[in-house]
Amino acid sequence: MKRIFSGVQPTGNLHLGNYLGAIRNFVPLQDEYDCIYCVVDLHAITVWQDPAVLKANTREVAAAYLAAGIDPKRCIIFNQSQVAAHAELAWIFNCVARLGWLNRMTQFKEKAGKHRENASVGLYAYPSLMAADILAYKATHVPVGEDQKQHLELTRDIAQKFNSDFGVAYFPLLEPLILGTATRVMSLRDGTKKMSKSDPSDYSRITMTDDADAIAKKFRKATSDAELLPGPEVLDDSGAVPEAIRQARPEAYNLLAIYAALADKPMADVLTEFAGAQFSKFKGALSDLAVARLGPIGAEMKRLSDDPGAVDAVLRDGAQRARAIAEPILAEVYDIVGFLRP
Ligand code: TYM
Numbered sequence: 001m002k003r004i005f006s007g008v009q010p011t012g013n014l015h016l017g018n019y020l021g022a023i024r025n026f027v028p029l030q031d032e033y034d035c036i037y038c039v040v041d042l043h044a045i046t047v048w049q050d051p052a053v054l055k056a057n058t059r060e061v062a063a064a065y066l067a068a069g070i071d072p073k074r075c076i077i078f079n080q081s082q083v084a085a086h087a088e089l090a091w092i093f094n095c096v097a098r099l100g101w102l103n104r105m106t107q108f109k110e111k112a113g114k115h116r117e118n119a120s121v122g123l124y125a126y127p128s129l130m131a132a133d134i135l136a137y138k139a140t141h142v143p144v145g146e147d148q149k150q151h152l153e154l155t156r157d158i159a160q161k162f163n164s165d166f167g168v169a170y171f172p173l174l175e176p177l178i179l180g181t182a183t184r185v186m187s188l189r190d191g192t193k194k195m196s197k198s199d200p201s202d203y204s205r206i207t208m209t210d211d212a213d214a215i216a217k218k219f220r221k222a223t224s225d226a227e228l229l230p231g232p233e234v235l236d237d238s239g240a241v242p243e244a245i246r247q248a249r250p251e252a253y254n255l256l257a258i259y260a261a262l263a264d265k266p267m268a269d270v271l272t273e274f275a276g277a278q279f280s281k282f283k284g285a286l287s288d289l290a291v292a293r294l295g296p297i298g299a300e301m302k303r304l305s306d307d308p309g310a311v312d313a314v315l316r317d318g319a320q321r322a323r324a325i326a327e328p329i330l331a332e333v334y335d336i337v338g339f340l341r342p
Contacts, residue, residue, distance in 0.1 A: 004033045004177075005139035007040040007080070007130075009197075010057035011049065014064050015205040017185035017195040019294070020261045021145025025179040027069045029143060035075040036137055036322060037065055039315070042080045042087060042129060046122040047111070059311045060301065064208055066314065067300035078318030080133065085326035089132035090125070092337060096162050097128045101154055107147070131155040135171050136326040143177040146184040147194060152176045166336050182261035188222040191250030206290060209298045216287040223251045224279040231275030232268045239268050252279075255286060262289045 006026060008018060029035055039061040044054060058079050065077050080086050102108065105127055112119035122129075130151050134142055135158075142152055152174060159171035187193040187204040195205045203218055210218070229252065236242050246253045259282075260270045274282050304311055334341060 002033050003139045004035040004141050005134045006143050007038040008061050009040050009044045010061045011044050011197050012057050013197040014208045020182035023068050025143045030075050037077050039079040046126050062311050063301045063304035067297045072314045076318045076321045078315050078322050082319035083322045085136045085330045086132050089136050090129040093128040093131050093158050127151050127154045131158040140172050141175050141177050182257050186254040191254045212291045215290050219283045219287045229274045229277045232271040259286050262293050
């Protein structure tokens with residue numbers, strides 16, 4: 001059976017990268033797979049979260065799922081802390097994963113920065129909780145942005161080691177689904193940095209609740225370069241922008257990739273349309289497109305923020321359905337590991 005699992009952290013400032021790299025791709029998958037979409041609040045507290053804000057942000061991610069078009073009847077939408085199996089399985093995986101594996105995780109290095117000694121133990125063990133999220137449901141496919149690839153490889157390593165340590169063929173080896181043309185959306189201020197929730201500059205990102213004025217202003221101020229836009233001749237045979245070309249004009253290619261993703265068009269079409277254009281013209285078209293795509297989603301998110309009871313009901317129902325899948329799997333794992341449950 002094919003089962004999808006994915007998650008988004010409720011750490012505020014949901015942005016265009018989260019939308020194009022992940023949330024938007026969750027929607028069509030519900031027609032094909034059994035889908036579970038989680039708001040990963042246990043992951044969020046690996047760095048400090050104000051408790052009242054965490055609650056609001058948890059509802060905001062759930063609202064983003066709903067507003068983007070995920071159907072809570074066909075899919076399971078819930079927040080992680082409501083299903084104890086995640087934390088319980090994570091402990092077992094902490095005992096399967098090796099220190100050397102976690103030491104290689106680039107996200108930990110980036111997030112801990114120079115103050116590694118001061119980072120939480122949870123931040124270090126973040127990837128084994130992520131493996132638990134996925135494997136508590138024996139999910140087979142995981143849609144994410146490019147930055148999560150290394151974590152998914154670690155999940156495969158954990159599944160494989162568990163199976164071989166205990167001599168079972170229990171956990172499936174997942175397939176990452178890194179979909180679309182904007183799998184790594186970059187900051188609007190610096191095309192070499194990923195667009196992120198934690199960038200101190202609001203102008204670095206478009207958020208899912210930005211209004212038309214904010215979107216237009218942020219794209220107008222977005223860093224660009226002095227040249228005209230390139231044409232489709234820069235593309236390689238597969239229709240992709242070669243790495244060296246992209247690196248020479250990171251801001252230009254980031255904006256073009258955002259346009260292609262929002263327009264749902266191949267890069268070649270976008271380059272043909274804007275070949276030789278000035279940034280001012282292109283940025284105007286990009287703002288209009290982003291407003292058309294994000295406007296209705298942001299409006300629905302705002303409507304849902306006035307109705308927390310409706311969002312909470314979705315999370316409660318989702319958690320109940322999630323527990324019904326995860327608890328029997330955890331019971332089997334406990335038996336495999338040798339925990340006595342008289
Ligand atoms: P989070 O909240 O950081 O990101 C949520 C999703 O958004 C994608 N993403 C991006 N995609 C393109 N460009 C960007 N600039 C960008 N920034 C973020 C992320 O790749 C992710 O898909 N560890 C996960 C949450 C998680 C999870 C899981 C995911 C916890 N358990 C199990 C899948 C399966 C994360 O960092 O979320």
